[in-house]
Structures are given as structure tokens and as C-alpha cells.
Amino acid sequence: MNRQTPPLVSGAVPGAGHAIEFYRDRPGLIRRGFAEHGSVFAIKLASQNVAVVVGPENQKQFFMETDKSLNIQEPYRFLKAMFGETLFLADHEEYVRQRPFVQEMFKREKMLYYVDVMQEVIQTWLDALGDSGEMELTGEITHLVQEVAGNCFLGKEAHQEIGREFWEQYKYLSQALDPLLPPDLPHPKFIRRDRAKTRMLEILQPIIARRRQNPAAYDDFLQDIIMKEDRAGNLIEEETALNMLIGFMFAGHETTAGQAAWTIILLLQNPAYLERVQAEIAQVAPYPVHIDPKRMIQLHHIEWAVREVERLRPSADMLMRTVQEEVQFGDYVIPEGWLVQVTQGIGHKLPAYFERPEQFDPLRYAPGREEDKQDRFLLFGFGGGAHKCTGMNFANNEMTLITALLFREFDLELMTPDPHVVQGMGANHPSETIVRYRRKQAAATAVLPEMALAGA
Ligand code: HEM
DSSP states (O other): OOOOOBBBBBOBBTTTTTHHHHHOOHHHHHHHHHHHHHHHEEEEEEEEEEEEEEEEHHHHHHHHBTTTTTTTTGGGGGGHHHSSSSSGGGGGHHHHEEEEEEEEHHHHHHHHHHHHHHHOOOOOOHHTTSSSEEEHHHHHHHHHHHHHHHHHHTOHHHHHHHHHHHHHTTTHHHTOOOSSSOSSSSOOOHHHHHHHHHHHHHHHHHHHHHHSSSSGOOOOOHHHHHHHTTTTBBBBHHHHHHHHHHHHHHHHHHHHHHHHHHHHHHHHHHHHHHHHHHHHHHHHHHHHOOOOOOHHTTOHHHHHHHHHHHHSOOSSOOEEHHHHHEEEEETEEEEETEEEEEEEHTTTTTTTTTTSSTTTOOOGGGGTTTTGGGGTTTTOOTGGGGGGGGHHHHHHHHHHHHHHHHHHHHEEEESSOOEEEEEOOSEEOOOOOOEEEOOOOOTTOOOOOHHHHHHH
């Protein structure tokens, strides 16, 4: 057996290794590593060794070895200061205990309810836009997605009660995401994070207490999660319920907002494909019909556009594990204590699988091509294996609805021609993007070209 560790990418400086470049230009560093060494290579973040692994075989091993030789809690421990011992941040036994609460949240009948709530919230937003104007898309969609999450997970009444103050605290949590510094350092950003978390708990606590005192008066998602019992018949602890709620809404809103905004931007930058989308909306869900799940699954061109955004502009592009038992990736051995990382910046653009990989081409998922079907671990914008994103369907439905409802009511023009990716430690998003909009005549409909229906 080859005992060599992966080759180190050029440019490491004594002491810091690649840490400075990692903060400044993560994708550039990873691209260089791949160009220099191929599908398994190493970077150094100060004293921490990190193996970067690329390609469907390695990606499969990364996801399938999680909770075995690879550990998911350790590399995300910096999140524990925000969300405590919840979800994948908890040890495996506790994770398994909490899983039924999470599954409850995304049951089929819940999803049907969420789709209705999403539509109502998005429609309220569209109605408030007026007939024409300009908006900063990234901020606008972030606000919209927060409204959707709040209304779906907390219910209308509780969401109104928490108000904007609750959501404003999330920016202090995001600013404190830092995989390198110890999370309990008395650094101003960590002090702001702790204050924000305390304030969020203060806002949510009275709502939960009231609901637990009077359980028969409520029947919604929030009630389910705070009244659900685990297998041993115990109610979830209040602290865990609060942390799960805050964690869910964190995991779900910035990520979804980023990809939803990119879907709109990339469609506006690709007018020929947008025409197909417009024609499909006119055929399947013309204004003002309600888009029920039966109609939604016929919006193939939007579904493919949303998937293409997952491939090209993934919000969560830094998935990490800690090696707890030595593993072999390709020709190299990765010792205990190293980190392993998969990265869509390279993994989603392999020319062996994707035709003209840099191009926005949603028809690559259409019947006849289906490039993503070549391997289950080729696309991993939502992760893979046992820890694959619980909110994936929720997010995809939401992005589909935002796109369909917005484009069927408004003509849009991109005033910022070339937005770029702002790389976050939690989630990526587009830079400030101004979009001009004008309401269409309500009755206006397009004719669906035959070829669009056939997905040709
Ligand atoms: C476009 C939107 C989203 C993206 C790109 C995204 C991405 C991801 C990724 C990549 C993972 C796996 C992390 C890893 O393996 O290291 C993940 C896990 C997770 N996501 Fe999402 N997510 C999105 C939306 C949501 C939503 C809406 C929710 C819930 C409301 C959510 C809740 C979760 C949870 C709970 C996990 C942990 C699953 C587990 O460990 O069992 N996500 N997400």
C-alpha cells in the first residue's frame, strides 16, 4: 500500500500555509491545486493539513465514509457556539435521537402546506412591488426567503411576533462564522454573535412557553416540533427545540436566497433559455392560477435552471470532514487528524461528465442528455449520503416558485451586467445586483414552442 500523503499545492508560506489565500480566494487556490496535482492534493491552513478530493468516486467515498472514518461534527464545531449540540453538530447518538423531529418537519403533507404558504408569501411580495421600479435583488430575495422560512416554520402569528429584530440578528451569526479562530476567543465578532444569540432566545422563549402551556390551541409545525416526543417518550428539551429552530432557519435562508437570486440573474443573462421558461409558465401555470404541486412538477425548464444554478453557483461550497481513522483516497493515505474537503468549484465542472462545463446550459438535464444521471455523486450542491440536506426539496420548491411567479408577472432587466460570487464562510451569494422591473399585462400569455415542451 502506498503510504504517501497527498502532494502539497504550491504557494504555502511558513507558518500560515495557504490560510491567507484560502480566506481571499478559495476557488482560485483549489483550481491551482487541481491543475498541479489532479484529483487528490493537500493544502495547509496554518498547522492544519487539508486533503482536497475531486471526482465522483472520491466524492462518494467522502459522503459514504461520513460517521465512519470521517467525522462531520468536528470540522463544523465553530457552529456549535451558535446552535449548540443539535442536528449534525451533536454526537451521533444524539443526532439519531433528534432525527425524528427533523423528519417530522419535512413530511409530505407538511411540504404541501409549505408550498401553499410559500406561494402566499411570494405573492404578497410581488403585489407590494408596484407596477415598475428597481430593486437590489440579493437583499430583496434574502428578505423574501426569511419571510417564507418564518411563515412556514413558525406560523404567521409567531412570525409576526418575532418581527424583523429576530432576523437582523442572523447577520451577526454569519459574520462570526470562522473555521480557524477558536470560537470562544473574546473577539468583537464573537461577542456580537453571543449577544445576538441571547437576543434570539429571548424573543423565541415566551412563544414556546405559551405554546407548551396551552398545546391544544395550536396545530402547526412549531407546535409539532416543541410537542414531539422522542422514542423514549420524552419531550424535546426547550433549549434543543430553540437551537433547532434557529439552526434550521439559518441553514435554510442564506443558502436558498443565494441560489434563488442566481437563478434569476442567470436566466436574465441567458434570454434564449428564459424564453423557454416564459413559454412553459404561460402553458403550465399562466397568471393568476395557483401553482399546486401537480403544476409545479411540469415546470421542467425551471427545475433544470435551478439544478444548473446548484451546479454553477452552489451556496454551500465547502464541505469538510475530520479524519478520525486513517483513510485512503486514490493513491494517497490521509492520516488521522487531517481534514478532507470536497468542492463543487472543481467537482461540478469536470469536462469528462459535463459538456462545456463553464456554460449555463440547463438543457444538459433534459431527456436525451441527463448529464447529472451518470453518477449519483456528480452533483452535490446539497451534499450526499446520510447527511444530505434535509431541506433540499423545500429549497428547490421555493426557488421554483420564486422564479415562476416573478417571471410570469414581471419583465425584468439586469442593470448590473456581471454580478460576481461573494464567497461567505456560511453561504455564498451574488454581489449587489440591481434589477429593473415592469409589471406585464395580466392577460399576456406566450405560446409554448413545440421544441420547448419536448425539452429539445
Ligand atoms: C439552496 C439551499 C440549500 C443548500 C445549497 C443547502 C446545502 C446543504 C449541504 C451542502 C448540506 C450538507 C453539508 C455537509 O455534508 O457537510 C446541507 C445539510 C443540511 N441542510 Fe441544507 N441547504 C439548503 C437549504 C436548506 C433548508 C431550506 C434547510 C431547512 C430548512 C436546510 C437544512 C439542512 C440540514 C438540517 C442539514 C443537515 C442534515 C444532516 O446532517 O442530517 N438546508 N445543506
